[in-house]
Amino acid sequence: MEGIPMNPDLSRRHFLAVAPAAGAALAPGKPALLGGAKVRAEAFPAWPIFDQREEQALLAVLRSGRWYRGSGSHVKNFEAAYSTLTGAKQCLATANGTSALLISLNVLDVQAGDEVLIPPYTFTATVNVVLRQHALPVFVDTDPRTFQMDATKVEPLITGNTRVLMPVHLGGNVCDLDALLAIARRRKIPLIEDACQAHLAEWKGRKVGTYGDTGCFSFQASKNLNSGEGGAILFNDEDLRERAYAFHNNGSGLRAIGANFAYASSGANLRLTEFQAAILLAQMTRLDQQIRTRTENAKYLTALLKESPGLEPAAMYPGCTNNAYHLFMARYDPQAFAGLPRDKFLKALSAEGIPCSGGYSPLNTQPFIRNTIYSRGYKRCFSEKRLQQWEVQNRCPANDKLCTEAVWFTQNMLIGPRSDMDQIAEAVRKIRTHAADLVRA
Ligand SMILES: *Cc1c(COP(=O)(O)O)cnc(C)c1O
Numbered sequence: 163m164e165g166i167p168m169n170p171d172l173s174r175r176h177f178l179a180v181a182p183a184a185g186a187a188l189a190p191g192k193p194a195l196l197g198g199a200k201v202r203a204e205a206f207p208a209w210p211i212f213d214q215r216e217e218q219a220l221l222a223v224l225r226s227g228r229w230y231r232g233s234g235s236h237v238k239n240f241e242a243a244y245s246t247l248t249g250a251k252q253c254l255a256t257a258n259g260t261s262a263l264l265i266s267l268n269v270l271d272v273q274a275g276d277e278v279l280i281p282p283y284t285f286t287a288t289v290n291v292v293l294r295q296h297a298l299p300v301f302v303d304t305d306p307r308t309f310q311m312d313a314t315k316v317e318p319l320i321t322g323n324t325r326v327l328m329p330v331h332l333g334g335n336v337c338d339l340d341a342l343l344a345i346a347r348r349r350k351i352p353l354i355e356d357a358c359q360a361h362l363a364e365w366k367g368r369k370v371g372t373y374g375d376t377g378c379f380s381f382q383a384s385k386n387l388n389s390g391e392g393g394a395i396l397f398n399d400e401d402l403r404e405r406a407y408a409f410h411n412n413g414s415g416l417r418a419i420g421a422n423f424a425y426a427s428s429g430a431n432l433r434l435t436e437f438q439a440a441i442l443l444a445q446m447t448r449l450d451q452q453i454r455t456r457t458e459n460a461k462y463l464t465a466l467l468k469e470s471p472g473l474e475p476a477a478m479y480p481g482c483t484n485n486a487y488h489l490f491m492a493r494y495d496p497q498a499f500a501g502l503p504r505d506k507f508l509k510a511l512s513a514e515g516i517p518c519s520g521g522y523s524p525l526n527t528q529p530f531i532r533n534t535i536y537s538r539g540y541k542r543c544f545s546e547k548r549l550q551q552w553e554v555q556n557r558c559p560a561n562d563k564l565c566t567e568a569v570w571f572t573q574n575m576l577i578g579p580r581s582d583m584d585q586i587a588e589a590v591r592k593i594r595t596h597a598a599d600l601v602r603a
Contacts, residue, residue, distance in 0.1 A: 193596045194513040196603055201589040202515030206582065209574040210388050215447060219440035229436050231255075236439035241394070243446060247362070248369040250377070250396035252403040255439060256410055259358040259380025261432035262393040263291040266376040267326065268429075269405045270352045272297050275543040276325035281311040281337075282526040282561045284330045287380075288356050289525055293534050296543050297325065298552060301526040304561040307477045309333060309491050309568070312560065313341035319555065320349055327353045331360035331370050334386065334486030334573070338479050339365045339373050354378065361387045362453055364484035371396040376406070381438070386452070386488050386573055387445055389438040456487045456576040459583050463490065463576075466587035472498025473569060473590055490571040491521065493564070500597035504566060507593060510600055514589035517575070521568035526556050 192198025228234035241253040256262045272278060274296035280288050282301040292299040300319050305312040311329040327346050329337040339355075346353040357363070357371040358380035364370065371377025379385075381392030397403040405427065408415030413429035464475045476491040494504045502510075504520060511518050525531075534540065535549060544552075575582065593600065 191592075193510055193593060193600055194515070195510040196596075196599060200513065200515040201592060202585045204515075206517065206575045207578045209572075210383070210445070211448065211452075211577075212441075212444070215444040216441055219444045220437060223436045223440045226436075231433055231436065231439075234436035234439075236436045236443065237434050240434075240439040240442050243443060244394055245396070247446070247449075248372055248377075248396055250369070250372045250398065252397040252400060254395045254397070254403055254406050254410065255434035256393040256395060257432045257434060258382060258391045259378060259385075259393040260287045260291060261410065261430075262358075262376075262378035262380070262395045263287065263328075263354065263356060264294060265406050265409050265432060266354045266378055266395060267291055267295050267297070268409050269402055270326055270354065270375060272325045274539075275323065277321060277323045278326045278328055279316060279319060279324060280328045281330050281332070282524055282558045283309055283311075283522055283564060284332055284356065284525060285358070285522075286525060286528075287358070288328065288330055289531060292328075293531070296539055298323075298535065298544060298548070299526075299531065300324070300552070301556060301558055301561075303558040304564055305338075306493065306560050306564040306567075308335060308337075308479060309476045309564065310335060310337035310479075311342070313338040313345070316342065316345050317349075320345075320351070324349075324351055327351050328356055329353070330356040330358070331363055331486075333476065333489035333491045333570075334360045334363050335476055335478055335491070336360065336363050336365050336370055336482040336485065338481070339370070340481055343373060358382075358393075359385065359488035360486045361385070361488075362449065362484065363482070363486035365481045367483050372398065375399070375402065381442060384572070386456075386486055387442065387449060389434075389441040389445065392434055392438045392442060394434075452577055453484075453486065456573060457484065459576040459578075459580060460485065460487045460490055462580055463583040463586060466583060467492065467590065469587075470498070470591070470594065471495065472594060487576055488573050489521075490573075490576060492569045493567040494569050495567070499594055500601050502593070502597045502601050504569070506600060508569065510593045511569075511589055514592065516586050516589045517572070519570050520565075521570045522565060524558065524562050524565050526558050526561070 194200045231237035237255050245253040272295045276297040278292045283304045289299045303315050353374040355374040355377040357377050377396040379394045381389045408426040409429040410432040413425035413427045415426040467473050472495045474493045
């Protein structure tokens with residue numbers, strides 16, 4: 163079935179017509195958490211996936227003795243290949259996704275005392291890079307239907323010091339780019355796309371990461387394109403790419419500016435190695451197929467889960483023409499499960515052999531953020547009045563609620579056969595059927 167576009171009607175009929183997946187027949191039995199048999203005994207596909215392609219690529223770099231981008235060609239080749247794949251004009255490979263964001267903030271001139279708008283439903287790196295600049299992270303509440311930054315809540319938070327709008331394409335789903343880009347243009351604020359979880363996701367047929375002033379990607383081990391660690395930035399502007407190149411290369415740009423050891427800017431060493439680029443080029447040979455399989459499986463799982471209430475998959479904005487499904491995210495409603503609390507549902511589902519998690523805690527209320535913005539350095543950058551106002555603004559009730567409802571499945575669970583989706587749905591059904599027993603247990 164891989165590679166065949168899915169017709170939701172057909173797949174539903176297929177689902178109803180065929181025998182239940184292995185293990186599904188056990189559904190009427192006791193929940194595994196209460197001592198019954200598991201719906202699924204075998205592990206989901208392991209991640210990463212690799213073979214001789216990676217081995218040979220790594221050995222070639224090793225034997226060449228050209229291990230860094232200054233002496234080899236793999237990093238350069240990867241940048242060209244990733245630009246082509248995404249349709250971006252320019253690409254810069256970086257040490258990781260965090261440094262891609264950090265470089266972006268620097269070349270867009272985010273300084274101490276500036277403000278950056280970010281979502282609270284994201285990985286901590288999104289806020290960490292803002293704090294490294296001594297800028298103020300201003301959190302925009304989440305649209306719980308999509309798990310993305312709520313574009314309707316951005317404008318009231320913009321001040322004269324707002325320097326960058328930095329939405330995230332969370333989970334491989336796409337934020338409301340049209341609305342956010344319109345605000346960025348109207349208010350003349352640069353936009354950074356944190357696309358660290360959204361490799362090859364699309365908005366209106368064009369790859370994400372190519373819409374903003376920069377688009378940042380991570381190739382950390384858990385991500386859909388993986389070299390252990392690694393990152394990249396996409397640009398449409400050659401000059402911005404040149405400044406980013408210089409920043410990531412200790413301030414030394416490609417354009418000659420005079421004598422040796424003369425520098426275009428301050429910077430850091432945030433370069434990708436030749437080894438990582440070689441792995442990425444090998445991993446990219448599988449990317450298309452993996453994306454197609456994830457999308458087909460995710461669509462099928464969405465249709466299965468929507469047959470009953472209680473586990474509502476994240477919606478997509480109409481402009482999202484491809485969801486990269488780094489995560490399969492859904493909202494849990496205990497009402498549909500006899501009042502079974504979310505955390506107990508997660509335990510019961512894990513016990514059935516379906517790994518799952520409750521996802522992020524609210525980032526905006528993590529104590530480390532307050533501790534940082536009340537530190538000595540920050541007090542020199544922001545008035546007491548601004549910090550007090552930040553406290554009042556820093557409420558994201560929709561996000562707080564979402565963090566209590568979320569259920570995540572990771573991307574590797576979507577790259578196996580379709581019958582894996584049948585088992586996920588079967589385990590959910592089994593828990594729903596026995597929810598009252600689980601509540602009492
Ligand atoms: C993974 C991730 C990052 C950071 O990437 P690293 O490569 O781990 O530094 C940033 N933002 C988001 C949303 C991420 O998921």
